Amino acid sequence: MRERTNWPVTILIALGSLLILIPLYISISIALKNPQELAESALSLPLNLHWENFTKAIEVTNFFSAFKNSAMITIFTLIFTLLSNSLVAYGVARNMHRKLFRNLYYYFVSALFIPFPIIMLPIVKQTSALGLNNMVGLILLYVVYGMAMNIFIYVGYIRSIPIELEEAAIVDGCSTWGVFWRVIFPLLTPINATVGILTCLWAWNDFLLPLVILSDSADATLPLVQYVFQTEFGADYNLAFASYLMAMAPMVIIYLFAQKWIIGGVVKGAIK
Known part of the structure; x- marks a missing residue:
């Protein structure tokens, strides 16, 4: 039919x-x-x-320097986010029956309801006082600020993993540390794919946090140099759009090459 x-x-x-x-x-x-x-x-x-528009845009915006900064920030943010956030979420998920960890979960999730502009000025003052108004401080802030949403995502998935798998690993001689890295973390591939792509898009495209945190113009990311270019050369729309396309291209290329893993991870997560 x-x-x-x-x-x-x-x-x-x-x-x-x-x-x-x-x-x-x-x-x-x-x-x-x-x-x-x-x-x-x-x-x-x-x-x-x-095509010379792209060459001129690279020269005017100092594209490759900003690209290197954005790439370093995104890569290190991704690595530290996946390693730290998943570990914290595992500790919370497997101890939700305890009042302390249950309150910690609500504490982390409650951060989702706090707008960044409310805490922006105290964060800027504190990072400056600690000497973290640079790329290192920016990476730490991305890892910390992403923890609320990521723990919310991780905890629900980890609680769906049978605890019998961990008990069997412990019987075989695994420590708690070994159970997480050898048993749980490999099973988090579907959620790691989701968290990873969201983290990359956020760290690569974010404008406000680098604007208020980074004090050295040499550390400027792609959104920042595009903003400076737009304010100084607002009439050169052809160069501006050439710059926008070059800044957008890496994330598009990454998605095109990684989509089968991303989609496959989502499907596996749905089956679980």
Whole structure:
């Protein structure tokens, strides 16, 4: 029997695709035009492909230096987040029957309801006093601020893992430390994929936290140099959009190469 096409869903998917593809087309079109073509029309195809816009954008924004800073911050944030947040969540999840750990869980989750602007000024003052107004301090803040959401995600998944697996490992001679790293952490792959991609997107694209924490212009990330470029050379839209596309490209490429692991992890998590 031939399956019928679900037209409402198909139309919604088509509209959703257009909402993504049209802004992307406009961005690429503007990035490949010169100012004269851009003044005539932003929607038309470029008459000539001006690849030199990307070269000029790299020079004006000091792109590679900012790219290196963003990459270092994102990579170290990802590593420390997965290692520390999962370990804390395991300790909380396996001791939820104790009042102390149950209150700790509520304490961590309650941080989700505190807007960053409320604590922004005290954090800036404290990091400056401790000499952490640099990339090291920024990485620590990302790890700490991401803990609320990540523990909320991890705890629910860890509690779904049968405790009998840990008991069997302990009988075989594993310590609590060994149980986590040899038994539990490998089983967290689906959630690690989810937490990892969310952490990368946040650390790579964040603007406010680097703006208020980083004191040295040499530590500036891609969002910061793009902001400075936009304020100083606001009329050069072709160079600005070329810079935006280059800053966006790494996350798109990572997702294209990692999507099978990300999707596979989500499916495994759903099956569990």
